[in-house]
Amino acid sequence: MLSQPAESPSARGVIDALRRLVGESHVLVDPAERAGHEIDWTGRFQGRALAVVRPADAGEVRAVLRLCNEAGIGVVPQGGNTGLVGGGVPRDGEVVLSLLRLRDIGPIDPVAAEVTAGAGVTLGDVQRHAAAAGWAFGVDLASRSAATVGGMIATNAGGLNVLRHGPMAAQVLGVELALADGGHIERIAAPHKDTAGYDLAALVTGSEGTLAVVTRARLRLVPRMTARAVAVIGLPDTAAAVSLVGRLQARLPSLVAAELFFEPGVELVVRHAAGRRPFEAIAGAYLLVECADLASPLDDLAAALSDEPSIVDIAVATGASDRLGLWHLREAHPEAIAREGVPHKLDIAVPTGRLADFVAMVGPAVAAVVPAARVHVYGHVADGNLHVNVLGPGPLDDAVDDAVLRLAIELGGTISAEHGIGVAKVAWLSLVRGADDTAAMAAIKRALDPRGILNPGVLFPVG
Amino acid sequence: MLSQPAESPSARGVIDALRRLVGESHVLVDPAERAGHEIDWTGRFQGRALAVVRPADAGEVRAVLRLCNEAGIGVVPQGGNTGLVGGGVPRDGEVVLSLLRLRDIGPIDPVAAEVTAGAGVTLGDVQRHAAAAGWAFGVDLASRSAATVGGMIATNAGGLNVLRHGPMAAQVLGVELALADGGHIERIAAPHKDTAGYDLAALVTGSEGTLAVVTRARLRLVPRMTARAVAVIGLPDTAAAVSLVGRLQARLPSLVAAELFFEPGVELVVRHAAGRRPFEAIAGAYLLVECADLASPLDDLAAALSDEPSIVDIAVATGASDRLGLWHLREAHPEAIAREGVPHKLDIAVPTGRLADFVAMVGPAVAAVVPAARVHVYGHVADGNLHVNVLGPGPLDDAVDDAVLRLAIELGGTISAEHGIGVAKVAWLSLVRGADDTAAMAAIKRALDPRGILNPGVLFPVG
Numbered sequence: 065m066l067s068q069p070a071e072s073p074s075a076r077g078v079i080d081a082l083r084r085l086v087g088e089s090h091v092l093v094d095p096a097e098r099a100g101h102e103i104d105w106t107g108r109f110q111g112r113a114l115a116v117v118r119p120a121d122a123g124e125v126r127a128v129l130r131l132c133n134e135a136g137i138g139v140v141p142q143g144g145n146t147g148l149v150g151g152g153v154p155r156d157g158e159v160v161l162s163l164l165r166l167r168d169i170g171p172i173d174p175v176a177a178e179v180t181a182g183a184g185v186t187l188g189d190v191q192r193h194a195a196a197a198g199w200a201f202g203v204d205l206a207s208r209s210a211a212t213v214g215g216m217i218a219t220n221a222g223g224l225n226v227l228r229h230g231p232m233a234a235q236v237l238g239v240e241l242a243l244a245d246g247g248h249i250e251r252i253a254a255p256h257k258d259t260a261g262y263d264l265a266a267l268v269t270g271s272e273g274t275l276a277v278v279t280r281a282r283l284r285l286v287p288r289m290t291a292r293a294v295a296v297i298g299l300p301d302t303a304a305a306v307s308l309v310g311r312l313q314a315r316l317p318s319l320v321a322a323e324l325f326f327e328p329g330v331e332l333v334v335r336h337a338a339g340r341r342p343f344e345a346i347a348g349a350y351l352l353v354e355c356a357d358l359a360s361p362l363d364d365l366a367a368a369l370s371d372e373p374s375i376v377d378i379a380v381a382t383g384a385s386d387r388l389g390l391w392h393l394r395e396a397h398p399e400a401i402a403r404e405g406v407p408h409k410l411d412i413a414v415p416t417g418r419l420a421d422f423v424a425m426v427g428p429a430v431a432a433v434v435p436a437a438r439v440h441v442y443g444h445v446a447d448g449n450l451h452v453n454v455l456g457p458g459p460l461d462d463a464v465d466d467a468v469l470r471l472a473i474e475l476g477g478t479i480s481a482e483h484g485i486g487v488a489k490v491a492w493l494s495l496v497r498g499a500d501d502t503a504a505m506a507a508i509k510r511a512l513d514p515r516g517i518l519n520p521g522v523l524f525p526v527g
Numbered sequence: 528m529l530s531q532p533a534e535s536p537s538a539r540g541v542i543d544a545l546r547r548l549v550g551e552s553h554v555l556v557d558p559a560e561r562a563g564h565e566i567d568w569t570g571r572f573q574g575r576a577l578a579v580v581r582p583a584d585a586g587e588v589r590a591v592l593r594l595c596n597e598a599g600i601g602v603v604p605q606g607g608n609t610g611l612v613g614g615g616v617p618r619d620g621e622v623v624l625s626l627l628r629l630r631d632i633g634p635i636d637p638v639a640a641e642v643t644a645g646a647g648v649t650l651g652d653v654q655r656h657a658a659a660a661g662w663a664f665g666v667d668l669a670s671r672s673a674a675t676v677g678g679m680i681a682t683n684a685g686g687l688n689v690l691r692h693g694p695m696a697a698q699v700l701g702v703e704l705a706l707a708d709g710g711h712i713e714r715i716a717a718p719h720k721d722t723a724g725y726d727l728a729a730l731v732t733g734s735e736g737t738l739a740v741v742t743r744a745r746l747r748l749v750p751r752m753t754a755r756a757v758a759v760i761g762l763p764d765t766a767a768a769v770s771l772v773g774r775l776q777a778r779l780p781s782l783v784a785a786e787l788f789f790e791p792g793v794e795l796v797v798r799h800a801a802g803r804r805p806f807e808a809i810a811g812a813y814l815l816v817e818c819a820d821l822a823s824p825l826d827d828l829a830a831a832l833s834d835e836p837s838i839v840d841i842a843v844a845t846g847a848s849d850r851l852g853l854w855h856l857r858e859a860h861p862e863a864i865a866r867e868g869v870p871h872k873l874d875i876a877v878p879t880g881r882l883a884d885f886v887a888m889v890g891p892a893v894a895a896v897v898p899a900a901r902v903h904v905y906g907h908v909a910d911g912n913l914h915v916n917v918l919g920p921g922p923l924d925d926a927v928d929d930a931v932l933r934l935a936i937e938l939g940g941t942i943s944a945e946h947g948i949g950v951a952k953v954a955w956l957s958l959v960r961g962a963d964d965t966a967a968m969a970a971i972k973r974a975l976d977p978r979g980i981l982n983p984g985v986l987f988p989v990g
Contacts, residue, residue: 173878173879173880174773174774174776174777175769175772175773175879175880175908175909176878176879176909176911177776177909198777220722222720222722226720234693234697243963247966247967248961248963249963249967250964251964253878255876255877255878255879255912255940255944256909256910256911256912257685257694257876257911257912257945258941258944259682259683259685259733259941259945259946259948260943260948260952260956260960261948261956261960261964261986262730262733262971263683263696263732264964264967264968266696266726266730267726267729267730267971269726269729270722270726271725287776287777287778287779287780288777289780306638307638309638310637310638313750314637314640314661314662314750315750317750317752317820357780358780358827364821413718413719413720413721414718415716415718416636416718417638444720445638446719447718447719448719449720476716478718478720478722478723479723480721480722480723481718481721482720482722483722484722493723493724496723497724498711498713500706501712502724503710504706504710504712504974504975505724505727507974507975508725508971508974508975510974511967511970511973511974512970512971523724
């Protein structure tokens with residue numbers, strides 16, 4: 065056990081020392097003040113923090129880490145607390161290290177197409193800051209108002225435009241890191257291409273706060289596309305949707321999104337979230353595609369779809385409100401599903417060639433453990449990434465997760481495409497990563513965090 | 528000293544054991560057979576190998592590593608041997624592990640836009656294989672006929688199209704790794720987005736064979752652009768070129784290259800390499816830009832350049848041979864410079880805002896140590912990456928490298944943008960990476976290669 069019980073004299077000493085480092089008002093020990101930092105937004109993950117510490121800058125972050133490392137106290141880095149796998153809330157008596165005060169954002173560099181932002185800057189702020197200078201940021205997520213740069217790097221966030229711009233890993237050009245022992249790695253000022261040593265920015269991206277704490281990052285920007293076209297296409301089945309996306313990717317450089325969903329989800333969005341059907345026909349699979357360019361991509365999109373015999377029906381939008389209406393059919397899925405109960409949410413991915421198999425097999429796989437469960441599936445075709453939402457007749461246990469995750473692995477896929485492992489999927493990590501792979505990851509963890517204070521319980525089992 | 532002298536009984540035992548693992552004809556011990564593997568193509572780096580071993584597949588690679596690890600013999604992984612920093616040739620008695628027999632290349636997956644290739648597949652083969660299926664690969668280099676997938680990953684190769692598609696790191700979706708102790712990490716079959724644990728593919732990319740040996744990789748493909756336009760633009764100075772590239776990047780999503788060069792280089796290309804001047808005027812800086820799209824990008828390029836008052840003169844090409852003629856002015860620089868002597872070649876990068884300062888300061892910095900030296904500079908504007916070629920009146924020593932690398936660091940830059948550290952720049956690594964950073968890298972090295980057999984002397988000083 066790394067953590068000290070909050071009542072012990074040594075815990076009180078640590079709290080006093082933390083107050084000296086960051087100021088009394090930024091060490092939250094009152095249960096009411098801690099509460100919002102101790103539970104994730106789904107309500108599934110919750111724990112008790114020794115304290116919530118809010119350092120003002122990178123220097124204070126390092127000082128807090130040095131102190132906790134010497135005291136042997138676990139530290140849970142936290143950004144916007146929008147995670148889905150329990151990686152950003154305390155387990156038992158850790159210090160929650162909130163990065164929300166690291167909000168500095170630098171000027172846009174138009175030649176290098178980049179910007180430097182503190183760990184606590186939200187995605188929405190990055191997007192607005194870039195747009196004001198005529199640029200865009202390559203990652204977009206529904207939680208844009210709360211998700212932070214630090215959290216998105218820690219989880220290698222994905223989202224809606226990965227097929228065009230890649231996940232967060234593709235946007236991170238440099239980082240400033242605070243190490244477990246309070247050490248300092250500064251790789252912010254360097255240019256885009258830098259092959260002097262290991263790419264530690266890439267290593268920490270997706271490491272879920274277990275190797276180091278990101279205090280600042282230099283982020284790639286992309287040209288802002290002002291002309292857009294969106295289509296929702298009805299197709300006979302998943303295989304037809306996957307195959308169509310392959311052809312569109314080769315023909316349409318302007319393609320930025322290709323989202324898949326199904327009739328049961330459309331029904332829920334119509335019933336609970338004011339969704340409007342795109343067309344009369346009931347399709348076996350719905351594919352939403354978006355193109356973005358400087359000039360209207362509508363003609364290119366129409367041409368690419370014109371000789372596709374498998375299309376059941378199609379709705380196309382170029383005006384902003386019509387586009388939002390089509391996107392709403394897809395984006396309102398989580399909200400509409402939540403109206404039916406508390407789902408288990410799993411973000412698997414499989415090779416795109418097995419997507420249709422996964423869609424066909426996931427219902428029976430879940431039914432084998434919970435016959436009355438309902439399964440809603442939607443996701444990002446080109447990434448092979450599907451969000452599986454399982455609603456039970458009552459509370460569900462891990463058997464549902466086990467069935468879904470094992471199916472993904474059986475089809476050559478992975479147990480996490482964008483949420484991460486956190487504490488939620490530690491038990492399944494060894495199924496998707498071989499013994500030598502897991503041992504290599506553990507060796508890297510020990511190399512950078514020998515006392516194991518950084519996010520204990522995440523990725524690796526405690527003790 | 529890890530290495531065994533070739534004559535010792537234990538060395539003979541290792542060679543016999545290697546022969547049993549990969550077959551007698553694939554363990555080269557004859558000096559004449561070894562020779563091509565023991566010297567780099569510039570002739571600057573040369574050493575003696577205990578043997579050159581050519582495994583047939585990943586299993587044999589792992590077996591060779593296991594044997595060498597147990598025997599404590601250094602291993603130098605080698606691909607096409609096109610490196611420029613001595614990282615791919617032996618230092619003293621290591622086993623050279625040639626990956627050239629790992630040449631399998633899989634079918635193109637058009638939905639995921641990817642292909643799997645063995646470490647020994649050349650860049651040219653990847654490009655042809657992709658093109659035959661209507662796709663392209665995002666990285667291009669002059670050494671395409673010899674550079675291999677494994678070597679390009681090990682060095683995080685850059686090249687001509689980084690501003691559009693990123694360096695090799697942005698193309699690597701998955702890897703199969705052989706570990707120092709013969710262990711096996713398999714991250715090939717997984718989908719694009721995979722956040723289950725640390726991104727070991729990203730960690731080994733650019734690690735110069737010091738952490739693991741890449742045996743296979745899954746590579747991202749990009750849409751093939753068939754319409755191209757190239758312009759060479761004369762500008763008053765470097766600052767004007769940098770500023771113009773910033774505006775073009777924001778306005779031209781089709782921009783794929785922005786290359787900078789200068790009058791002394793143009794003169795050499797005209798004199799030694801059959802170059803033709805793009806226009807009459809002598810410009811302070813020459814900027815080559817290329818746009819690529821499905822439809823002709825010429826109108827967009829012309830429009831973007833039409834209201835640029837700083838342009839001295841301009842030559843535009845759309846036909847294939849005219850385009851090649853303009854590109855030749857830039858691509859023939861190395862050949863033309865080599866006709867004048869053996870240059871020291873340094874691939875620094877600085878933040879783009881300091882590019883003009885670097886260009887102004889590098890000549891005086893070199894002259895301070897070798898007054899009669901000539902300095903030729905060219906490179907990739909958007910990446911902040913300049914190739915500095917120094918020609919001496921006679922042989923040059925490390926004082927020239929020191930002056931150039933220190934200037935890059937002083938301007939906030941790095942000592943390697945795409946060649947790597949190898950053995951050539953080990954002495955300068957601690958100038959660009961802080962003490963905590965260097966210690967973290969060394970800890971990662973020890974974690975994955977505890978006996979230090981993988982490419983000893985590269986990145987870190989020996990012993």
